[in-house]
Amino acid sequence: MQAYLNAPIKEVISKFPKVADILNGYEIGCVPCSVGTCLLKDVVAIHNIGEENKAQLMYEVEKAIYPDREVKRPVINKAAKAKPEILRYSPPLRMLVNEHLLIKRLLNCVPAIVKALKEDTVIDKEPVIGAVDFIRMYADKFHHAKEEDILFKYFDEKADIIQAMLNDHVEGRSHVKEVLNGLKDNKIDAVSQHLSAYAELLTGHIKKEDEILYPWMDKNLTVKQVGELFDKFNAVDNGLQRGVEETYKGRIEDLEAKFIQK
Amino acid sequence: MSKECECPGAKMQDFGKEEVKGAEEGKRASQLRQWPVQLHLVSPEAPYFQKADVLLSADCVAYSAGDFHKEYMKGKTIAIACPKLDEGQETYIEKITSLIDDAKINTLTVMTMEVPCCGVLVSIAQKGLQAAKRKIPVKSIVIGIRGGNVLSEEWIS
Ligand SMILES: [Fe+2]
Ligand SMILES: [Fe+2]
Numbered sequence: 001m002q003a004y005l006n007a008p009i010k011e012v013i014s015k016f017p018k019v020a021d022i023l024n025g026y027e028i029g030c031v032p033c034s035v036g037t038c039l040l041k042d043v044v045a046i047h048n049i050g051e052e053n054k055a056q057l058m059y060e061v062e063k064a065i066y067p068d069r070e071v072k073r074p075v076i077n078k079a080a081k082a083k084p085e086i087l088r089y090s091p092p093l094r095m096l097v098n099e100h101l102l103i104k105r106l107l108n109c110v111p112a113i114v115k116a117l118k119e120d121t122v123i124d125k126e127p128v129i130g131a132v133d134f135i136r137m138y139a140d141k142f143h144h145a146k147e148e149d150i151l152f153k154y155f156d157e158k159a160d161i162i163q164a165m166l167n168d169h170v171e172g173r174s175h176v177k178e179v180l181n182g183l184k185d186n187k188i189d190a191v192s193q194h195l196s197a198y199a200e201l202l203t204g205h206i207k208k209e210d211e212i213l214y215p216w217m218d219k220n221l222t223v224k225q226v227g228e229l230f231d232k233f234n235a236v237d238n239g240l241q242r243g244v245e246e247t248y249k250g251r252i253e254d255l256e257a258k259f260i261q262k
Numbered sequence: 263m264s265k266e267c268e269c270p271g272a273k274m275q276d277f278g279k280e281e282v283k284g285a286e287e288g289k290r291a292s293q294l295r296q297w298p299v300q301l302h303l304v305s306p307e308a309p310y311f312q313k314a315d316v317l318l319s320a321d322c323v324a325y326s327a328g329d330f331h332k333e334y335m336k337g338k339t340i341a342i343a344c345p346k347l348d349e350g351q352e353t354y355i356e357k358i359t360s361l362i363d364d365a366k367i368n369t370l371t372v373m374t375m376e377v378p379c380c381g382v383l384v385s386i387a388q389k390g391l392q393a394a395k396r397k398i399p400v401k402s403i404v405i406g407i408r409g410g411n412v413l414s415e416e417w418i419s
Contacts, residue, residue, distance in 0.1 A: 090417045091399040223401065224315050224337065226417075227368030230399050 001062055005041040012040050018064040026057050047212055090221065092229035093214045095237075096151070099143045100206045102245075105252045106134050110199040112259035114192045125183055127258065128191055130251060132183075135176055135198070138248040142241055144169050150232050151217070154225055161213060168205040172198055271346055271377035277408055284328060293335040301343040301354055311365040314339040318358070318387060319373040320380050326410040327373075334373060334403075345374075345382035358390025362398055371401045376413055384418065391419055 004012055013020045028047050040061070044054060055074035062071045089097055113127045148169065152162050175198040182190035221229070237245065296310045301318070304311070317338040324330045324342070343354060361367050372387045374380040384402050391400055400419040403412060 088416050091397075091419065094417075223369050223371060223399075226399050227315060230397075231368070234397070 001065065004065055006039055009040055009043050012065075016065050019061055022057065022060045022064060025060075026053060089214055090218050090226045090230075092151075092226060092233050093218055095230075095233050096143065096146065097210055097214065099138075099146075099245075100210060102249060102252060103139050103143065103202065104206060105256065106131060106139070107199045107203055109252075109255045109259045110195055113255075114196055116259070117188050117192050123188060127255065128179065128183060128195065130255060131195065132176060132179055134248055134251055134255075135172075138244060139202070140169075140173065140176075142236075142244050142248075146233055146236060150236075151229065154221065154229070155217065161216070165205070165209065165213060168201060168208075172201055172205070175201065269377075269379070271375075271379040275407070290332060293331040293337075294340070296339060299340050299342050301341045301357060302348070302350065304341050304357070306357060306360040306365045308365075310339050311361060311367060314365070314367050315369045315371070316341065316361060316367045317371050317373065318343070318383065320344060320375055320383050322375050322380075323373045323405050326375065326407060327405050328410050334371070338371070339367075343383060343386075345386060346379045351382075351386060354386050355389045355393065358387055359393045362391060362394035362396050366396065367398060369399045369401065371403060372418075373403045373405060376404050376406050388419065 013023075023043070026047070026049055028043065028049070044057060044061075049057065052074070059071055059074050062069070109127075110131065113131060116127070117123060148166070152166075155162055157163075157166075175194040178194040179191050179198070182188065182194065218226075296304075296308065298304055315338045317334060317340045319334070319340060319342050321342050321344045327334065341357075345351065348354070358370070361370070370387060370391070372384050374383050387400055391398070397419070399417055402414070402416055402418045404414045405411070406413045
């Protein structure tokens with residue numbers, strides 16, 4: 001078992017496909033992960049599923065790998081299993097989770113924006129330009145910069161989980177580039193395709209950060225580091241980026257008025 | 263307070279003479295880096311408060327948490343108070359505000375006992391923070407009267 005605990009998750013799943021179903025059952029979304037080099041033991045440790053669920057999950061995985069082996073079934077306290085752990089973020093990570101909320105409102109508008117591109121006889125590029133501006137200035141320059149330039153520096157940036165997040169950021173930027181190219185060349189299909197792909201990518205990305213990355217970071221940050229992060233994030237919000245939050249909140253409200261509240 | 267007092271903060275409890283578990287070998291150094299420690303006596307102007315991670319502890323906590331120095335005081339500047347018995351608690355609120363705005367402390371950790379009246383120390387900290395111009399992370403840690411275990415630990419602002 002120890003050998004599998006120290007094996008990359010992709011390798012374990014390809015040898016024992018049942019492990020994928022077990023992880024999915026606990027809503028551990030590592031199965032379609034773009035990197036997949038996290039070790040099985042880290043995958044289990046990093047997810048915020050509670051100690052009792054963790055024991056039960058390990059039991060199921062061991063059974064899947066060694067079906068004939070006698071594995072001791074963990075004792076599950078019913079009351080404990082009934083209540084999932086509530087996520088309470090430290091103040092700096094809560095700031096990032098709140099920024100995700102605004103980004104999610106943009107992502108929520110994307111299907112309607114794409115639908116209009118496909119159905120309208122006269123193509124209006126403005127909403128796409130607005131969405132791209134939000135993505136570049138708010139989601140990327142304002143939010144992802146806080147993650148990449150400040151938060152991730154407190155951890156080992158070579159760690160698989162951080163690499164997976166950075167990969168998502170890079171992939172997102174390439175979709176945005178393609179959207180802009182499509183606009184320039186009047187290739188509306190490419191615009192729709194890459195805007196939708198961006199929305200899908202970021203939806204999964206935010207879920208991973210909210211539910212896995214940030215809770216894991218909160219467990220590992222010292223009190224001193226939490227204070228420093230909070231101070232640095234506030235310096236960004238009140239420095240060069242002052243007013244960004246308000247401006248882009250307004251933009252989202254405009255997009256929603258047009259595409260959601262019809 | 264009479265023997266029959268029903269206040270959970272003052273109710274008599276005997277924990278018996280159960281053998282204490284835990285490593286007892288060796289001597290540990292004190293983690294105290296300053297004097298004074300009582301909240302009325304400390305000055306937010308003191309150098310050790312500047313940009314510090316401050317621990318605001320209810321008096322009883324230190325007698326309850328077995329590893330108070332090693333686990334909680336280490337790396338922090340401390341202030342202690344009793345929210346049940348101390349007078350002049352308005353001054354406490356002003357002092358917290360001054361620690362945040364003038365000493366520009368990095369974080370504030372409030373440690374209290376599980377008894378209800380001890381929770382007042384948390385609201386003193388919150389009022390101090392609300393009155394401050396700066397915002398800082400504040401954490402609340404509640405210690406059980408029996409065994410000194412951590413009952414809850416959460417960021418409250
Ligand atoms: Fe991110
Ligand atoms: Fe994010």
